[in-house]
Amino acid sequence: MPQDVANNPLLRRLARIPKGTALLGTLALLLVAVLLPNPYGGILLLALAAALAALLVTTWPVQPPATRALRVVVLTLLTAAALTRLF
Numbered sequence: 111m112p113q114d115v116a117n118n119p120l121l122r123r124l125a126r127i128p129k130g131t132a133l134l135g136t137l138a139l140l141l142v143a144v145l146l147p148n149p150y151g152g153i154l155l156l157a158l159a160a161a162l163a164a165l166l167v168t169t170w171p172v173q174p175p176a177t178r179a180l181r182v183v184v185l186t187l188l189t190a191a192a193l194t195r196l197f
Contacts, residue, residue: 121168152195161186
């Protein structure tokens with residue numbers, strides 16, 4: 111475990127979450143955001159994008175370039191969808 115993760119209790123807790131559970135939770139939030147009316151769905155999508163951006167920044171040094179590129183693309187698409195829902 112990298113030193114930054116070992117010193118941060120939030121990151122240690124996130125590291126213990128099974129990947130399947132994190133994926134299902136994210137998909138559930140995405141589904142709820144899509145089904146909510148426009149301003150509320152957009153706000154939830156922006157919150158999801160902010161969480162993804164925080165995760166991207168935190169894990170950037172240990173990710174291979176292909177994974178970084180994919181995450182940036184997904185973050186861009188999610189942010190664009192959120193802004194479309196808001197405006």
